[in-house]
Amino acid sequence: MPRIDHLLASDDALIAQCEVDRYRASGPGGQHRNKTESAVRLRHKLTGVSAIGEDSRSQAENKMHAVRRLRSAIALEVREPVVLEPYRPSPRLAALVAGGTAPLGAKTKHTGEYWTAMAELLDLLVAGGLEIAATAQRLGITTGAMSKLLLHDETIARTVNDLRRAKGMRPLR
Numbered sequence: 001m002p003r004i005d006h007l008l009a010s011d012d013a014l015i016a017q018c019e020v021d022r023y024r025a026s027g028p029g030g031q032h033r034n035k036t037e038s039a040v041r042l043r044h045k046l047t048g049v050s051a052i053g054e055d056s057r058s059q060a061e062n063k064m065h066a067v068r069r070l071r072s073a074i075a076l077e078v079r080e081p082v083v084l085e086p087y088r089p090s091p092r093l094a095a096l097v098a099g100g101t102a103p104l105g106a107k108t109k110h111t112g113e114y115w116t117a118m119a120e121l122l123d124l125l126v127a128g129g130l131e132i133a134a135t136a137q138r139l140g141i142t143t144g145a146m147s148k149l150l151l152h153d154e155t156i157a158r159t160v161n162d163l164r165r166a167k168g169m170r171p172l173r
Contacts, residue, residue, distance in 0.1 A: 001046055003078050003119060008112040011067045018042040018070070020063075025054035040066045049073045068110055075119035076159045082120075082127040087138050089124075092117040097139050101152040109153060118156060121149070130164050132172070147172055 006014065025039035039054035040062045051073050053066030089097065096117040108114050121135075128134045136146035151157045151172055161171035 003080055004116055006074050007071055007116045014067055017046060018044050038062055042066045042070050044070060047074055047078050049077050071112060071115050072155060075115035079126055080123050082123045084127055090120055093120045097141055101148050104152055130167060130169060
């Protein structure tokens with residue numbers, strides 16, 4: 001099953017693809033937190049990626065947090081091959097690149113469309129040997145715009161820098 005099907009699935013459909021664990025979370029939150037199984041762990045059966053939600057005392061809210069984190073984790077961890085020649089970005093990635101980082105607020109970052117485009121961007125970057133300039137050129141943008149796009153989100157920046165460090169390359173700043 002292609003990664004895009006997981007990323008664009010509704011929250012309920014994505015949860016249906018997972019093993020769901022409920023447990024008691026530790027940490028602050030008073031007695032109520034330690035008496036109820038409000039924390040949620042989702043393990044995506046098809047990719048092996050997991051995410052947790054234990055921020056709230058509400059199990060429903062924690063499930064929502066876990067689904068958002070799972071969607072981003074799938075985009076960040078699951079790579080798909082890219083044919084570099086000839087490369088044509090999907091409409092989602094083309095729209096993301098054309099818009100730059102200005103419209104990328106907190107609400108945008110919770111959507112499957114955003115994570116699908118970012119996953120494709122990471123696939124392209126990995127296929128191009130993690131070279132920022134080469135990837136930017138393929139997308140028709142400047143190296144600075146490419147760096148800004150990769151660094152606008154802390155989790156994406158951390159993923160890119162971890163990949164670059166693993167290859168002996170210096171991290172982006």
